[in-house]
Amino acid sequence: MKPPRISPLSIRIGTAIFIVSILGALLGWYVYLRQQQGAIQATTIESGLNAPAPSFTGSSGSTPTNQAQANTGAAFAGNATSSAVLWEVDASPVAGMGFVDTATEEYLYYVERGNGYVFSAHPSTQTSVRLTNTLLPKIYEAFFANDGSVIERSIDKNGNLTTFLGTVSASSSVTTSATTTPLMQLSGVYLQTGIEHIALNPVSKAIFYLAPNKSGGVDGITEQWSGTGKTTIFSSNIRSWLPYFLSDGTTILLESPADGMPGYAYSVSASGALTPLVRNVNGLTILPKPSSSLLVYGSSSGNTLSLYGATTSSATLLPVATVADKCVWLPGKSEIVYCAVPNFTPANDFLDNWYKGLADSSDDWWKIDLLTGTSVRIYSPSADNYSFDVENPMIDPSGNYISFINAPDQSLWVLRVTQ
Amino acid sequence: MKRATPLIVFIIFFSPLTTFAQSSSGDLSGSSLFIVLSPQSPAPGEVVNLTVESPLEDLSQSDITWYNNGSVIGEGQGQVTQTIVAPEGGQSATISVSVQNASGAPETAQTSIAPANVDLLVDSDSYAPPFYKGRILPGAESNIHAEAITHFIRADGSVIPPTQINYTWKQDGSVIGSRSGVGKSSITLPAALLFGSTQIEVDAASTDGTLSGSASVSIPTNNPTLVLYENNPVYGFTFYRPIHNTDAIPDLEMTFAAVPYFTTISNPNDPTLDYSWTVNGSSISGSKSDPSELTINAQNSSGQATIGLELYDSQNAFTHATGSWTVTLDAAHANAFESAPSASQNPFTNTNQ
Numbered sequence: 022m023k024p025p026r027i028s029p030l031s032i033r034i035g036t037a038i039f040i041v042s043i044l045g046a047l048l049g050w051y052v053y054l055r056q057q058q059g060a061i062q063a064t065t066i067e068s069g070l071n072a073p074a075p076s077f078t079g080s081s082g083s084t085p086t087n088q089a090q091a092n093t094g095a096a097f098a099g100n101a102t103s104s105a106v107l108w109e110v111d112a113s114p115v116a117g118m119g120f121v122d123t124a125t126e127e128y129l130y131y132v133e134r135g136n137g138y139v140f141s142a143h144p145s146t147q148t149s150v151r152l153t154n155t156l157l158p159k160i161y162e163a164f165f166a167n168d169g170s171v172i173e174r175s176i177d178k179n180g181n182l183t184t185f186l187g188t189v190s191a192s193s194s195v196t197t198s199a200t201t202t203p204l205m206q207l208s209g210v211y212l213q214t215g216i217e218h219i220a221l222n223p224v225s226k227a228i229f230y231l232a233p234n235k236s237g238g239v240d241g242i243t244e245q246w247s248g249t250g251k252t253t254i255f256s257s258n259i260r261s262w263l264p265y266f267l268s269d270g271t272t273i274l275l276e277s278p279a280d281g282m283p284g285y286a287y288s289v290s291a292s293g294a295l296t297p298l299v300r301n302v303n304g305l306t307i308l309p310k311p312s313s314s315l316l317v318y319g320s321s322s323g324n325t326l327s328l329y330g331a332t333t334s335s336a337t338l339l340p341v342a343t344v345a346d347k348c349v350w351l352p353g354k355s356e357i358v359y360c361a362v363p364n365f366t367p368a369n370d371f372l373d374n375w376y377k378g379l380a381d382s383s384d385d386w387w388k389i390d391l392l393t394g395t396s397v398r399i400y401s402p403s404a405d406n407y408s409f410d411v412e413n414p415m416i417d418p419s420g421n422y423i424s425f426i427n428a429p430d431q432s433l434w435v436l437r438v439t440q
Numbered sequence: 441m442k443r444a445t446p447l448i449v450f451i452i453f454f455s456p457l458t459t460f461a462q463s464s465s466g467d468l469s470g471s472s473l474f475i476v477l478s479p480q481s482p483a484p485g486e487v488v489n490l491t492v493e494s495p496l497e498d499l500s501q502s503d504i505t506w507y508n509n510g511s512v513i514g515e516g517q518g519q520v521t522q523t524i525v526a527p528e529g530g531q532s533a534t535i536s537v538s539v540q541n542a543s544g545a546p547e548t549a550q551t552s553i554a555p556a557n558v559d560l561l562v563d564s565d566s567y568a569p570p571f572y573k574g575r576i577l578p579g580a581e582s583n584i585h586a587e588a589i590t591h592f593i594r595a596d597g598s599v600i601p602p603t604q605i606n607y608t609w610k611q612d613g614s615v616i617g618s619r620s621g622v623g624k625s626s627i628t629l630p631a632a633l634l635f636g637s638t639q640i641e642v643d644a645a646s647t648d649g650t651l652s653g654s655a656s657v658s659i660p661t662n663n664p665t666l667v668l669y670e671n672n673p674v675y676g677f678t679f680y681r682p683i684h685n686t687d688a689i690p691d692l693e694m695t696f697a698a699v700p701y702f703t704t705i706s707n708p709n710d711p712t713l714d715y716s717w718t719v720n721g722s723s724i725s726g727s728k729s730d731p732s733e734l735t736i737n738a739q740n741s742s743g744q745a746t747i748g749l750e751l752y753d754s755q756n757a758f759t760h761a762t763g764s765w766t767v768t769l770d771a772a773h774a775n776a777f778e779s780a781p782s783a784s785q786n787p788f789t790n791t792n793q
Contacts, residue, residue, distance in 0.1 A: 283657060430680075
């Protein structure tokens, strides 16, 4: 049987159709790529603010002049309708802070990002002094225990993450001409490199950290401050986890949040058993309350933020829309939580973009009582022509002061709240 | 055609039985009734829809009574559906249904619900910078890491460990037999192509057959996101504040660092990446040691600089990202401002090492 003959004209027509199809596909791909480029540029434009960029010739850094300005701070009364007072503790970028107990009063310790120096701020008198003289440049994260011990995290010249456990050493104080306060050394040890995330129990000073394992995931390791008792309590094939270490000794793992993606949070026992705290919530963020079954958790999906107050058996939608990262529990047995709440509807994928620094919010401070179901706005920075994108809020043990970092410039602030 | 006949007969003969077995969760002995659960493997506290069906009888005119652990929870003529809330982990519910036809003896069916949680967690091996707190999402040609966390609690309160659970993994509906099995609670899979998504499912069943559950998640493959930060000599990478369009930069010199989120690299200076930098339209080379970084100096100049960047990955055709940022370097604030150059000149000096 002979195969059918194909005429030369058919071949030419077929070839022409094929070439036109290829050209059409290439044109479509080109148009599509142009749209993608436009979208990237549009994202960049949308995320822009007119605030000045960080500067190493401006008012930041720890030059003596800058330090004097920063430590003086800028205190001002809140707006007329508020019962709050705000204090700018340090205009320089800050890596982290924590309230520290002393025999008589409470102090806010913090670490400047540029030099790793530890400072002590006194909220009631609005004064701040530098404590240490040990230079640790480019500190990205800092965590404090209640006794003033500090973890400082950085990146070494090879790109490895470093973790330094330091204590302020009074026996090695150094007096400099730049200040009348005797400066002390920060002495300590480095943990293994590559620790992705770490949490510190502020009371016991035990640490809980996540280190890469051979499977491409992470191991969850607990260790005492002294370096003893190192135990791997958890291993996972995924590496997107955030650890929490509460003052009551509870260790918690949160699957790192992603807008619109289900997230899970678990308490982790010493043997590594995982007990679900929150399951299957899109864009999950959490704020557990120590020595309590109470939990605040947030959901982020599309352009919708939701906040819930939960116990082990039920959850209630709260009347403010924010992420749990912007909230802090009032200490004690009350069920009051303070939250910084964006005063506008965020754009899509707020959480993902916020973690990248691409999205900012302008927050008001709210006080929410889960027991009575009441909520009240306690401070609107816009009334004083300020705008804050709050991150890493902390509250002092007496519940009088909330410290927070303003995300766009990492400056440190204290808000006085009235009970 | 002759070869196909036995196969067709086989399918016709067995297919009703196969379908029946998949949809039934009831006790079929001596009864034509069976109870269908939806979802088939409910989690604790989850709402469960129950439906009684019969392949032989029309139940719409029958008197139907539903029981949960012996207590009546619903009844009525033709009430073939009922809703309950699944008990907590470690507890079980015995569901039974009685159907009374006008012409015959009552028939019953029974099933039990022992709920179990299966959580399905996912991320990827793509790149995100240090200290990033968000989920590391997959980009094109990256791998998805998935992990099933089960909470299987027996009636006596004991927990069934993952080593006694059989996991069946599916990607886009297809069982991945080679990665499934007892104790295989995690899996690594290739992500979908760019702009696609991957559906991952896992069925988990205890080896003693007492508990089972399932979970699924759809994971979109993300565009590579190119974000420009400053690598500040004092503060390091300013991950908290990317370079924005229209930024005013009160400095003489600045090092820009590109961070390609969710690409298949180990670090931004991966040798497979090709960074093409431009400043005001002129090509300019990035740092030799760190090609993801560009340092420009605005001495003797002031004005707008449009920084362009195009990124390719020689090992991954889908990694292609572009970005453009217009910034104003204001040397006056650095006390080093001199005369501004003409518009035709590129006022910026590349000081990359």
